[in-house]
Amino acid sequence: xxxxxxxxxxxxxxxxxxxxxxxxxxxxxxxxxxxxxxxxxxxxxxxxxxxxxxxxxxxxxxxxxxxxxxxxxxxxxxxxxxxxxxxxxxxxxxxxxxxxxxxxxxxxxxxxxxxxxxxxxxxxxxxxxx
Amino acid sequence: xxxxxxxxxxxxxxxxxxxxxxxxxxxxxxxxxxxxxxxxxxxxxxxxxxxxxxxxxxxxxxxxxxxxxxxxxxxxxxxxxxxxxxxxxxxxxxxxxxxxxxxxxxxxxxxxxxxxxxxxxxxxxxxxxxxxxxxxxxxxxxxxxxxxxxxxxxxxxxxxxxxxxxxxxxxxxxxxxxxxxxxxxxxxxxxxxxxxxxxxxxxxxxxxxxxxxxxxxxxxxxxxxxxxxxxxxxxxxxxxxxxxxxxxxxxxxxxxxxxxxxxxxxxxxxxxxxxxxxxxxxxxxxxxxxxxxxxxxxxxxxxxxxxxxxxxxxxxxxxx
Amino acid sequence: xxxxxxxxxxxxxxxxxxxxxxxxxxxxxxxxxxxxxxxxxxxxxxxxxxxxxxxxxxxxxxxxxxxxxxxxxxxxxxxxxxxxxxxxxxxxxxxxxxxxxxxxxxxxxxxxxxxxxxxxxxxxxxxxxxxxxxxxxxxxxxxxxxxxxxxxxxxxxxxxxxxxxxxxxxxxxxxxxxxxxxxxxxxxxxxxxxxxxxxxxxxxxxxxxxxxxxxxxxxxxxxxxxxxxxxxxxxxxxxxxxxxxxxxxxxxxxxxxxxxxxxxxxxxxxxxxxxxxxx
Numbered sequence: 001x002x003x004x005x006x007x008x009x010x011x012x013x014x015x016x017x018x019x020x021x022x023x024x025x026x027x028x029x030x031x032x033x034x035x036x037x038x039x040x041x042x043x044x045x046x047x048x049x050x051x052x053x054x055x056x057x058x059x060x061x062x063x064x065x066x067x068x069x070x071x072x073x074x075x076x077x078x079x080x081x082x083x084x085x086x087x088x089x090x091x092x093x094x095x096x097x098x099x100x101x102x103x104x105x106x107x108x109x110x111x112x113x114x115x116x117x118x119x120x121x122x123x124x125x126x127x128x129x130x
Numbered sequence: 131x132x133x134x135x136x137x138x139x140x141x142x143x144x145x146x147x148x149x150x151x152x153x154x155x156x157x158x159x160x161x162x163x164x165x166x167x168x169x170x171x172x173x174x175x176x177x178x179x180x181x182x183x184x185x186x187x188x189x190x191x192x193x194x195x196x197x198x199x200x201x202x203x204x205x206x207x208x209x210x211x212x213x214x215x216x217x218x219x220x221x222x223x224x225x226x227x228x229x230x231x232x233x234x235x236x237x238x239x240x241x242x243x244x245x246x247x248x249x250x251x252x253x254x255x256x257x258x259x260x261x262x263x264x265x266x267x268x269x270x271x272x273x274x275x276x277x278x279x280x281x282x283x284x285x286x287x288x289x290x291x292x293x294x295x296x297x298x299x300x301x302x303x304x305x306x307x308x309x310x311x312x313x314x315x316x317x318x319x320x321x322x323x324x325x326x327x328x329x330x331x332x333x334x335x336x337x338x339x340x341x342x343x344x345x346x347x348x349x350x351x352x353x354x355x356x357x358x359x360x361x362x363x364x365x366x367x368x369x370x371x372x373x374x375x376x377x378x379x380x381x382x383x384x385x386x387x388x389x390x391x392x393x394x395x396x397x398x399x400x401x402x403x404x405x406x407x408x409x410x411x412x413x414x415x416x417x418x419x420x421x422x423x424x425x426x427x428x429x430x431x432x433x434x435x436x437x438x439x440x441x442x443x444x445x446x447x448x449x450x
Numbered sequence: 451x452x453x454x455x456x457x458x459x460x461x462x463x464x465x466x467x468x469x470x471x472x473x474x475x476x477x478x479x480x481x482x483x484x485x486x487x488x489x490x491x492x493x494x495x496x497x498x499x500x501x502x503x504x505x506x507x508x509x510x511x512x513x514x515x516x517x518x519x520x521x522x523x524x525x526x527x528x529x530x531x532x533x534x535x536x537x538x539x540x541x542x543x544x545x546x547x548x549x550x551x552x553x554x555x556x557x558x559x560x561x562x563x564x565x566x567x568x569x570x571x572x573x574x575x576x577x578x579x580x581x582x583x584x585x586x587x588x589x590x591x592x593x594x595x596x597x598x599x600x601x602x603x604x605x606x607x608x609x610x611x612x613x614x615x616x617x618x619x620x621x622x623x624x625x626x627x628x629x630x631x632x633x634x635x636x637x638x639x640x641x642x643x644x645x646x647x648x649x650x651x652x653x654x655x656x657x658x659x660x661x662x663x664x665x666x667x668x669x670x671x672x673x674x675x676x677x678x679x680x681x682x683x684x685x686x687x688x689x690x691x692x693x694x695x696x697x698x699x700x701x702x703x704x705x706x707x708x709x710x711x712x713x714x715x716x717x718x719x720x721x722x723x724x725x726x727x728x729x
Contacts, residue, residue, distance in 0.1 A: 008632070009630075014632055026459070039614075040614045041611055043615040044610040044614045045607050045609050045610070045611045045614075046607070047632070047634060048603050048606035048607040048633065049610060049632040050482050050610060050632065050633050050634060051610060051613050051614035051636050052480075052482075053635070055612075079570070098578055113568050116481075131541060131542070133537065133541055134538055134542065137529065137530070137534060173453060227525060227528070228521060228522075228523055229525045229526070230523065231503060231519065231521035231525055232525045232526065232579075234502075235501050235502070235503060235517075235518070235521075235540070236539070236543050236583070237516075237543040237544045237545070237583065238479075238542045238543075255669075367472035447505075
């Protein structure tokens with residue numbers, strides 16, 4: 001089971017926050033295939049948000065093939081998300097550390113690093129890479 | 131809807147019922163006690179119009195001063211209270227508290243909501259008024275056998291027959307209409323009290339014209355034989371037969387009385403009668419009791435209908 | 451689909467002043483519509499016309515099915531107990547669900563007098579009365595005003611749960627836009643008695659941009675809702691596609707920015723065609 005919570009100041013739309021939280025739970029294994037997602041009414045009763053927002057998030061997850069709605073029963077997880085393996089994780093982290101050292105040497109401070117990373121991430125999102 | 135009406139107005143209904151019960155007990159108690167007193171103290175033929183009964187009437191009057199003083203106030207106070215506590219809050223309080231927006235947005239249409247309330251409460255008010263009239267009518271003869279003054283005394287007149295019912299209904303309608311005008315309870319209550327007082331005075335003035343007054347010519351006295359008659363006007367009749375308001379050149383000396391004495395006036399009147407003057411009195415005899423009761427009742431019923439119509443119109447127009 | 455609420459050329463006049471003028475809008479069924487605008491914009495007037503508390507001076511307003519209304523300040527009979535308030539609702543309505551359980555679930559004692567309840571509890575009783583007659587349209591005038599944050603959240607949860615449970619359209623007014631951000635999916639903006647915005651919130655936010663750029667940058671090709679200038683920097687709320695001038699930085703507006711943008715420019719409007727539903 002999953003319990004949603006909202007970061008109301010984040011600027012990320014509510015339905016996207018719900019989608020991300022389900023995906024995160026799938027990655028971490030707290031949600032597994034066959035598990036049921038809370039009903040719209042349950043989510044709404046705890047978060048006081050528009051039920052259409054919940055339905056929209058579930059539709060999005062369904063479109064991505066992660067969950068399926070069974071009429072009259074609820075919404076169930078169809079498949080998990082295969083996240084990167086531990087080895088991959090380690091390798092990527094190493095290369096990022098190297099990049100950070102490189103950037104430091106070039107005179108960028110903490111703030112600059114963060115801004116650069118955010119811009120690259122945002123551009124990648126726009127192009128549909130991330 | 132009946133339950134809703136009862137629940138919202140039960141305080142007024144219960145207090146009025148308790149008042150009527152209490153009054154009934156007071157009247158019954160005093161009547162029983164008075165009958166015993168009369169049986170023990172009254173000379174034969176009393177109570178009645180005989181001069182010998184005067185002492186008894188005075189004694190009874192003193193004994194029941196408290197009851198009489200309630201009586202003196204009731205014709206005015208009772209309708210005023212009915213208007214203030216039954217009529218004024220009916221719509222005034224709903225507007226004041228904003229609960230009209232709750233009551234008028236349920237399935238029951240506003241028209242029916244108002245019709246049920248007006249007919250139930252109006253019916254209760256009329257029933258209460260009739261009950262009061264009945265109790266007073268049963269009680270009074272104990273004191274006034276043979277000398278009834280239900281016609282001449284306007285206070286008593288308004289407490290018997292259809293009087294109380296008509297006045298109570300009128301005050302209720304006035305309060306209801308005032309509630310829609312002010313949309314507050316307190317100003318509506320004030321308007322009812324003032325309105326009932328003014329209406330009562332106006333109607334009394336008007337009642338002189340309900341019928342052509344009877345005319346009689348008196349000689350030797352200026353007081354009509356029937357103490358229960360309602361005087362409209364009076365005039366002196368010269369020996370020539372001409373009616374004048376103030377006899378001129380009669381040759382009778384007129385001096386001003388001092389204090390409570392009426393010696394000089396009486397001497398002047400005796401002198402006039404001696405010279406052939408007569409005293410013409412225009413009056414309504416007590417036999418017109420029901421005619422006047424129904425005329426009053428009719429006028430008040432029409433006024434009530436008009437006021438209720440105004441209240442209904444203002445409510446159904448639905449300005450927020 | 452038939453709209454749950456439809457106003458056509460609606461105008462309401464109090465004595466000489468128009469509280470509402472030429473207002474044509476429709477709210478599709480199943481929506482939670484936010485009615486926003488400054489005080490005196492005509493929000494309450496529109497709601498009163500919708501629930502039949504006042505007759506329109508001009509035009510008409512139609513509700514599909516039954517409407518329930520909770521007026522501003524949630525009026526209840528103060529001398530009644532909670533149980534008596536429920537009895538009132540049962541006797542005044544043709545459709546009625548027993549709502550005692552719902553109140554018991556909220557910890558509101560039925561024997562308590564209404565005057566002894568907290569503001570939040572009174573709001574819940576008023577809402578329960580409105581919901582118990584199973585309305586198709588629920589109209590709420592400032593339902594969150596005068597409530598503490600916990601009570602606001604609880605009231606909103608109750609409303610949203612009801613919307614999730616069955617086909618119910620909600621029209622609720624507020625002058626605090628942030629109250630409505632998570633809960634409403636339809637926006638109606640009134641300003642000075644006139645309708646400025648009516649439409650799906652996501653569509654509206656997608657259809658507008660906040661542009662920031664230097665003075666003199668060309669905004670040709672966009673429809674400017676409102677602009678403000680600080681020094682040499684200009685910010686604008688625009689409708690439609692982003693302008694070609696590359697000096698503009700564009701982003702999607704928040705709900706509050708959108709509403710403020712329109713309220714500050716009363717001459718701008720974002721309305722569907724007079725007859726279209728827009729959904």
